[in-house]
Structures are given as C-alpha cells and as structure tokens.
Amino acid sequence: MLKEFELASYLRVYQEIVDRELERAVLADPDPGPLYSSMRYSLLAGGKRLRPILCLTVCAAIGGSAEVAMPTAVALEMLHTATLIHDDLPSMDNDDFRRGRPTNHKVFGEGIALLAGDALLAYSLEHVLHNTDAPPDRLLRVIQTLLHAIGVNGAIGGQVADVGLENRPDAELAELESMCARKTGALLVASVVSGAVLAGADEGTIARVSLYGEKIGLAFQIIDDVLDVTSTLDELGKTPHKDEKMRKSTFARLLGLDQARERAADLIESAKREVRSLGEGAVPLFAIADYVGSRSK
Structure with missing residues (x-):
C-alpha cells in the first residue's frame, strides 16, 4: 500500500490548500504601514508547510474533520514562520536568506522583523479561537499545546539553548538533542497532537502520535x-555552512555525516512503528516520515 501512495501529489495538494488559507488569514493591511507586509512577506514565501500538513493528516487518519482542523493548521504555520523570522535576526543566527530570498530583517529592518514575528505569535492563537468550531474542551487543549510548543519549554527555550551552544563545538550529544527537541521538535509534536485532539483521539493514540512527532x-x-x-x-534556500562558521555543535559534527544519517534513519523507522496502529490512516504518515529522513532541502 505504501508503494502506491503518491506523496508528492499529496503534499502539493495540501500545500496549495494551506497557502490559500494563509492568504485569507493575513490580508494586506488596509492602512499604510510595514507590519502586515512584513508578516505576509515571510508567511507567504512558500515552504514545505510540513506542520499544517501533519496536523491535517493526523486529524484525517483518526476520522476528524479537515474543516475543524484547518484554523489550527494555519496557526501552526504562523508560529513556525515567527520562529524563522526571529531565528534569522542578527542577534540570533544572523542569516541573509530564507526560502531562497532575503530574510525578513534584510527587507524590513530588524525592528519590524522582530515585531512581525511577535505579531504572528499572537495572531496565530487569535486565529484559532475565532475560527475553530471544535468542542471547547478540545479547543482549550489545542491552545495549551500550541503555547507549550512555542514557550520556555518549546521553541523559545530551544532558541535560548541554541544561542548557548554557539562557540561550543565540544558540547555533549545529550545537550544537542535536548535543544533540538525544543527548538525543532516541539512544534512538530504540537502539529500531530493538535490533529489528534481535534479528531477526538483517546489518550493512548495521542501519546503514540506525540512520540511519532518527537522522533521525526x-x-x-x-x-x-x-x-x-x-x-x-x-x-537549501538559506545560507549553508552557517553552523560551522558559528562554531556550533551539530549532529554532523558530533556524529559524522554517515552516522548522523544512520541515526536519522533509525528514528524514522521507530516513528513509523508508533503510528502503525492507525491502519490505513498511517500510510501518509509513513510516507511523510520517509520524506523527512531523505529530504534534500
């Protein structure tokens, strides 16, 4: 069954749907000013849309409604975009390119870029609350999940840890994994958990998809x-060899390229085992996991 699944078509369809919803969610500012332009510049710059697609895919796999899950899927992309804008700032990773074009602060300046990221953080939650027809208990859990994923134990805390790993090429592997679990992994976990919660999944299923998210x-x-x-x-669409220039600890540095690829492959196979109980619904999740482990950009 997995061999018959056309992942490229699946991703393309969902990317187009998510892009349309993002366009509608953040309209052009009716008043002159750079804030909405800055938000839209990064939000509508393309990208894999992996987080919203995971949310929608898990929700569908458990029998939930794409219509109910879509506002949360859109919010996840807003949150992800906010982290990218902040990550690229001169005070953070100081990157000049993102998704193949100049980073937000290169176009709008550091102040507006910082505020655009903040605005997307806040607006993502507002968008969920104003647009989701989910039962209140599920909606509350989704909001809690998103806040946890972006906060001190999620992406923001992970970014702080990442800054602390600069000029530390000798950092321990456990430190690196902890940082990545927050900076990168937390939003992916939130994506699959939100989809499961909105579909009304039981706690066992939520726990299994959460592990899937952690591992991918x-x-x-x-x-x-x-x-x-x-x-x-x-x-890559962004500046390569950046980690080496900043003397960061990375999996490539600590493990070597071959062992790093082997570690990723093991994680992907383990992730797929976590969602096998979903039956036919697991097929796109298997394919997405394989894509994560073999991607070239």
Whole structure:
C-alpha cells in the first residue's frame, strides 16, 4: 500500500490548500504601514508547510474533520514562520536568506522583523479561537499545546539553548538533542497532537502520535545539520555552512555525516512503528516520515 501512495501529489495538494488559507488569514493591511507586509512577506514565501500538513493528516487518519482542523493548521504555520523570522535576526543566527530570498530583517529592518514575528505569535492563537468550531474542551487543549510548543519549554527555550551552544563545538550529544527537541521538535509534536485532539483521539493514540512527532522532529534536525554541510544556497534556500562558521555543535559534527544519517534513519523507522496502529490512516504518515529522513532541502 505504501508503494502506491503518491506523496508528492499529496503534499502539493495540501500545500496549495494551506497557502490559500494563509492568504485569507493575513490580508494586506488596509492602512499604510510595514507590519502586515512584513508578516505576509515571510508567511507567504512558500515552504514545505510540513506542520499544517501533519496536523491535517493526523486529524484525517483518526476520522476528524479537515474543516475543524484547518484554523489550527494555519496557526501552526504562523508560529513556525515567527520562529524563522526571529531565528534569522542578527542577534540570533544572523542569516541573509530564507526560502531562497532575503530574510525578513534584510527587507524590513530588524525592528519590524522582530515585531512581525511577535505579531504572528499572537495572531496565530487569535486565529484559532475565532475560527475553530471544535468542542471547547478540545479547543482549550489545542491552545495549551500550541503555547507549550512555542514557550520556555518549546521553541523559545530551544532558541535560548541554541544561542548557548554557539562557540561550543565540544558540547555533549545529550545537550544537542535536548535543544533540538525544543527548538525543532516541539512544534512538530504540537502539529500531530493538535490533529489528534481535534479528531477526538483517546489518550493512548495521542501519546503514540506525540512520540511519532518527537522522533521525526529529531530526524528532521539531524538531516538539517547534514544538509548545512553538504548543500549549496540554491539547493537549501538559506545560507549553508552557517553552523560551522558559528562554531556550533551539530549532529554532523558530533556524529559524522554517515552516522548522523544512520541515526536519522533509525528514528524514522521507530516513528513509523508508533503510528502503525492507525491502519490505513498511517500510510501518509509513513510516507511523510520517509520524506523527512531523505529530504534534500
């Protein structure tokens, strides 16, 4: 069955749907000013849309409604985009390119970029609350999940840890995994957990999809580290060899390229085992996991 699944078509359809919803969610500012333009510049710049697709895929796998899950899927992309805008700032990773074009602060300045990221963080939650027809208990849990994923124990805390790993090429592997679990993994976990919650999944199923999210999240970051070493700007869409220049600890540095790829492959196989109980609904999740482990950009 997995061999018959057309992942490229599946991703393309969902990317187009999510892009349309994002366009509707953040309309052009009716008043002159750079804030909405800055938000839209990064939000509508393309990308894999992996987090909203995971949310929608898990929700569908458990028998939930895409219509109910869509506002949360859109919010997840807003949150992800906010982290990218902040991550690229000169005070953080100081990157010049994202998704193949100049980073937000290169176009709008550091102040507006910072505020655009903040605005997307806040607006993502507002969007969920104003647009979701989910039962109140499920909606509350989704909001709690999103806040946890972005906060001190999620992406923001992970970014702090990432800053602390600069000029520390000798950091321990456990430190690196902990940082990545928050900076990269937390939003991926939130994506699959939100989809499961909105579909009314039982706690056992939520726990299993959460583990799936954790494992593909770590694999995603491992492959990111490998690509930073092996890819060009055109292939990657962002500045390569950045981690080496900042003397960061990475999986590529600590494990070597071959062992890093092996670690990612093991995580992908383990992630797939976590969702096998979903039956036919697991097929796209298997394919997405394989894509995460073998991606080239």
